[in-house]
Amino acid sequence: MSEPLIEIVETALSRHPCEGQRWLAYSGGLDSTVLLYLLADLGVPLRAVHIHHGLSTAADAWQAHCERVAASLGVPLTAVRVSVDPADGGLEQAARRARYRVFGEVLQPGDQLLVAQHGDDQVETFFLRLLRGAGALGLSAMAESRPLGRGRLLRPLLAAGRGQLENCARERGLAWVEDESNRDQRIERNYLRASVLPLLRQRWPLRQRVVRAADNLREAAALLRDLAETDLAACDRRRERFGESIDLARLRQLPGRRRKNLLRGWLAEQGGSAPEARHLREALEQVAGAAADSAPAVVLGGRVLRRFRDRAYLTPPLPPAPAEGDRSWRGEVPLDLGGGWLLCPGPGWPPGDYRVRFRRGGERAHPNGRRHSQTLKKLLQEAGLEPWLRDLVPLVFRAGAGQAPLAVGDLFVCERGLPGTLEWRHAGPDSAICD
Structure with a gap:
């Protein structure tokens, strides 16, 4: 069972060469365990990073397991404890944000983070985003590679299915940890995985159909990004001391749908997350429609949209007030x-x-x-x-x-x-x- 998976991983790595250090996001679960062994088979120079969320009573045991397995393969492992705040978008989203903050901090320029998300994860992500009302970019699901911090993230198993990974792990006698929260169907992804998608798979080849749809939507999203770039340039996009700015008068000349598309693309380029359409609309109304002498500041997608002297500014959040004293x-x-x-x-x-x-x-x-x-x-x-x-x-x-x-x-x-x-x-x- 390893040979087809090794070919899948090797092909992905050849499409996305790494100039720096390769890292593996290693949770100790089935998927990342199989990927760790496949990379070891390929002789890929590698470091692993394990995130200790502290959400399970078994979290210490999971970390110890990961340390033992990585040591047995000669893979250096960095374990990082994080604090998860459920108020940050819910427990699942907060945990994701916490670990991706660490991943972004770990990566140096030219580094690459390998994550073990596979084709069935892609299907789940597609349907979750569909049910949340995502647009073309969201429904294009997970890209094989994308920027992350100062490096890039790579998903080398997207062409594989969960069944292939399970068969490989059992054939090789691999040991992995089981997260009890994966059985909790109050979590949307788990409910889809256990109760909805199996029924759909009885009638349709879901993974193949979702891959085709995601490819088409990714092309549409790329066209929207190109349009956003054109409109940003036409609005006199300018690098500022802190963030960037565009000309408000030119922004107002665009149709409403293109103003929203411009702001969505601008946010993505500045590292912000994709906001809902109504939040985009409200932010544009507050900034573009505000009185000339007002100074609105709207938090949007992890960035701040501001207005000053007939220009709209998109900035990171301001740092804390500087400490007093000389x-x-x-x-x-x-x-x-x-x-x-x-x-x-x-x-x-x-x-x-x-x-x-x-x-x-x-x-x-x-x-x-x-x-x-x-x-x-x-x-x-x-x-x-x-x-x-x-x-x-x-x-x-x-x-x-x-x-x-x-x-x-x-x-x-x-x-x-x-x-x-x-x-x-x-x-x-x-x-x-x-x-």
Whole structure:
């Protein structure tokens, strides 16, 4: 039974070469156990990652089992404990989000995470999304490969069925763990698997039909993404210090269905999740239809849609407020400001004894070229800095030189003849750390 599965896995790996480290998401269950042994048969260099959700009394035993099996095959294993909050979309969804956060953190650029989802999982996913009212992208089900964190996720078993994996495991005498929650039919996927799909399979070849439908829908979804890209470019899409922005007037000229498609595609590109159609519509109404002097902020798909100066901004959630107090800085290497923000010395910036802090209220500054000092609040408004970033801008002072800032982020300097520049940036997943 192993030979056809080995061919399936080998073909998938050849279609998706890996430039970095390959990882296996290893739960200890049947599917990931079979994939682990198939990869060992192929001699694929591999590391495994096991997520301890803490949801079962047997979770410690499952981790110990995974450690023993991985060690017997010479596969290094990293075990990570996570905290699952059922308020985060329900227990099943919260557990998924928790483990995928870890997967995204583990992967380095060029790495690949192998997961053992197979063709019958694909069928279940298709029907779950159909019953939840998904569109073309959702109904295209699970792609064989997709971006994840700084690497990629690969599902090399999508061409196989659960029965093949079960037969292979029994033929080889493999040991795996059984998650008792898989028998709980209060969980939608389990109910479909045990009570609905077996009846449909009696009449139709479900896996083949779903694969065909998913392929067609994936092509339709790709066309919608292409249209979203075209419309984003036509709306003057622009990279910002934090997130991206588009021109609201041009957005309003698009038909409603294309505005929703644009926002859906924009969210996907920024790493957000797919929201429901009504949430898209409500978000667009709040931002595109708001008064010119308003500043709405709508949480959507894990991102935030905002408005400022006739532009719509799509940003990650803001980091927590920075800690109070001064930070010492020599001006020689990037300073970590917290929340992913960095202050970097630019070419020619002189090393020295600096203090860096954030706004406390009431500050004044005297930028070069101005006759008088002005309130920092007014200067930031004139500089066009987005309102949601104004409490995050770093103020640079010379140590022991009074209360007048030497520089305000990379927006302006306040000392005549000061050489060099500064760079204030957010080091997101697509950003390089300051050189």
